Amino acid sequence: MSAPVQSGPVTREITPHIARWVVAGLALVWAVPFWWMLVAAFRPAGSGADASLLPSLTPTLANFAEAWASADFPLYFLNSS
Amino acid sequence: MTHLLDTIPAAAPAGPPVARAAPRPGAGLLLPLALLSPSLVFLALFTYWPVAEVVWDATHEVTRRGTRFVGLANFTALFADPTFQRALLNNALYAIGTVVPSLVLALAFALALNGAGRVRAMMRAVFFLPVMIPLVAAAALFLFLFLPGIGLIDYHLARLGLPGANWLGDPDLALGAITVLTVWKNAGYYMLFILAGLQAIPDEAREAALLDGAGPWQRLRFVTLPALRPTFAFVGVIALLNAVTQVDHVFVLTKGGPSDATKLLLFYIYEQAAERYDAGRAAAATVVTLGLLAALTTLSLARGQGPEAAR
Incomplete structure (x- = not known):
């Protein structure tokens, strides 16, 4: 009963509609740093620009192996917990 | 009887x-x-x-010859220090620049994403993601975004044919860059409180306003915002506290530079205590900061709850 009142546009007002699209656009902006982090994590070293937002066609896990080997992560986990 | x-x-x-x-x-x-x-x-x-x-x-001065009481001398020296004045100004700008936009954005997010639906739930999650990573990690992430020339922002600005900037190296832009990071990090957190506040508004109030022919702005101004007043008082205080007590990103991104452009109060205190070993100055700055914070918090909570209690 109350669900349509909350979510569905009861009126044909344009302002809430525009606001929703603006917020959807902002959600994309908010996600960009995370998306770039994901894309960069799987990109092979030395393949094109680091700042590109397009995923690599040849994704690799080498970055994870390198990061894992670069520091004593088990100890850090132990320290944190 | x-x-x-x-x-x-x-x-x-x-x-x-x-x-x-x-x-x-x-x-x-x-x-x-x-x-x-x-x-x-x-x-x-x-x-x-x-x-x-x-x-x-x-109220004391520690020297090699011993400790002596100096009264308010530390405070006068503190207020005479141009770096402290700069830190105070920076922190005021930073507080206004983070609290106001993040609260407005949080309200917009909450209004648009209140209610059921898979898309809304997903977008709420997107806005809340930055809250779940530590501030240090967020700062490390933004360090790459702000890199001059090859960073995410400059790279894509260049592809659009626009000139980039040294976001963290330019004294005019560095505080703005830190502010952007903070808004990105915190808006989702405040959205959560405002969503909870929206849930507490009875549907009848909105329906009545609709029947009276109130437009969307009128409903926001006369129904939603008054009902959210206590929520905003609380979230405002949280945001203010965050603006003064969080300093991790300054350490990672700029270390107070360039030319003191991002020196916040807490960073100034750290510098006085840990780098210049001036415990008296650092303690005086701490007292001033806490006093300001307590005054602003009291004011904000009193303003937020006064009319509510009167009703």
């Missing part, structure tokens, strides 16, 4: 037991105090003793 009247004086004999109970409050206090004492001891040791210590530090 006489029967009833008889019972009233009969209540008088109940007096003596009350009188006998008079010495008891002291004895009655003993057990609660004993039970509270472990907490009280720790509260005193770790909350009030440091406060006393800071006040003591702020």
